Amino acid sequence: NAGVTQTPKFRILKIGQSMTLQCTQDMNHNYMYWYRQDPGMGLKLIYYSVGAGITDKGEVPNGYNVSRSTTEDFPLRLELAAPSQTSVYFCASSYPGGEQFFGPGTRLTVL
Amino acid sequence: GIQVEQSPPDLILQEGANSTLRCNFSDSVNNLQWFHQNPWGQLINLFYIPSGTKQNGRLSATTVATERYSLLYISSSQTTDSGVYFCAAVYNQGGKLIFGQGTELSVKP
Numbered sequence: 001n002a003g004v005t006q007t008p009k010f011r012i013l014k015i016g017q018s019m020t021l022q023c024t025q026d027m028n029h030n031y032m033y034w035y036r037q038d039p040g041m042g043l044k045l046i047y048y049s050v051g052a053g054i055t056d057k058g059e060v061p062n063g064y065n066v067s068r069s070t071t072e073d074f075p076l077r078l079e080l081a082a083p084s085q086t087s088v089y090f091c092a093s094s095y096p097g098g099e100q101f102f103g104p105g106t107r108l109t110v111l
Numbered sequence: 112g113i114q115v116e117q118s119p120p121d122l123i124l125q126e127g128a129n130s131t132l133r134c135n136f137s138d139s140v141n142n143l144q145w146f147h148q149n150p151w152g153q154l155i156n157l158f159y160i161p162s163g164t165k166q167n168g169r170l171s172a173t174t175v176a177t178e179r180y181s182l183l184y185i186s187s188s189q190t191t192d193s194g195v196y197f198c199a200a201v202y203n204q205g206g207k208l209i210f211g212q213g214t215e216l217s218v219k220p
Contacts, residue, residue, distance in 0.1 A: 031206050042115075042197055042210030050206075058207060088152060094206055097141060099159035105152055 001026050004103035006091050012109045013081040021076040021106050023091030029101075031094045032074040033058075034066065036087040037105075043090060049074055050096070081110045113137055115200050117211035124188050124218050132183040132214045134198035142201035143174050144208065145183050149194045157183070157196075188218045 007022045025032065030051050035043035035058075045058030049068040063085060065077040074093075078085060088107050094100040114137040124130055136143070145157040158165050158172040160181065165172055169188075174181040185192055195215050199208040 033207070035208075042199070042212050043208070044210070045207050048207060090154065092208075097201075097206060099142075099144060099156065100206070100208060101156065102146075102154040105154075107152075 003027065004091055004093055004101055006089075006103040006106050008106060009104070010107045012111060013078075014111060015081060015083065017081050018077070018079045019081070021078070021089055021091075021108075023074045023076070023103060024072050025074075025091075025093040025101075025103075026072065027093060027101070028071060029093035029095055030071070031096060031100075032068065033092040033094075033100065034064075034074070034076045035090045035092065036060065037090060038087050046076065046089075078108075083110050086110045113200075113202050113209055115198060115209050115211040117196075117198060117214050119214060120212065121215040122217070124216065126188060126190060126218055126220050128188050128218075129184070129186045130188060130216070132185070132196055132198075132216075134181040134183070134200075134211055136179050136181075136198075136200045136209075138179070138202055140176065140179075140200040140202060142206070142208075143181055144199050145172055145181070146197045146199065147192075147194055148197060148213070154197075185216075188216075190218050190220055192216060193218050 033048045034046040047066040162176040195213040199210040
């Protein structure tokens with residue numbers, strides 16, 4: 001099993017550009033999550049999904065959108081990128097109430 | 112709001128020393144996890160431990176849910192143990208992890 005995979009690993013965006021961060025898991029987990037980690041801080045939840053077609057906001061959802069059309073994939077969309085979105089983005093998955101497993105992260109810089 | 116607090120914020124050890132990291136949480140938890148974030152930024156699962164004690168090699172963890180704290184023990188530390196240790200707690204059915212600020216560990220040879 002590859003576990004949780006994320007692409008790209010690194011990206012530099014200009015202010016106002018948009019992009020999609022990809023996340024795929026092969027563990028057949030119902031639950032998937034997007035977190036961001038700012039320098040020197042713990043992770044904060046952006047959005048999560050409890051199954052295909054169901055998504056909900058986390059602690060810091062502004063400036064992001066998500067969709068969940070399949071069990072495996074949970075892409076995160078950034079519209080109109082801003083310098084405040086410079087961060088490392090982690091995707092995770094789990095069974096309901098179970099241990100969460102994280103992908104390797106995407107390091108995003110907005111200039 | 113719900114809080115997860117870790118101590119100490121940073122720790123410097125000589126190789127071979129033992130250490131204890133603490134995580135306090137402000138309410139009853141459904142799930143508690145410990146992670147190691149290595150110097151390359153990768154998050155490595157250490158323990159899934161909502162209550163009780165678990166051991167994995169030189170590492171062990173204990174969660175006392177009734178007193179709202181968890182401890183991570185590292186014995187005979189090695190330079191590869193360096194990095195940031197996070198605890199994170201889940202308080203509801205949605206599975207959302209609330210992370211502490213981390214303990215940054217540096218193990219010197």
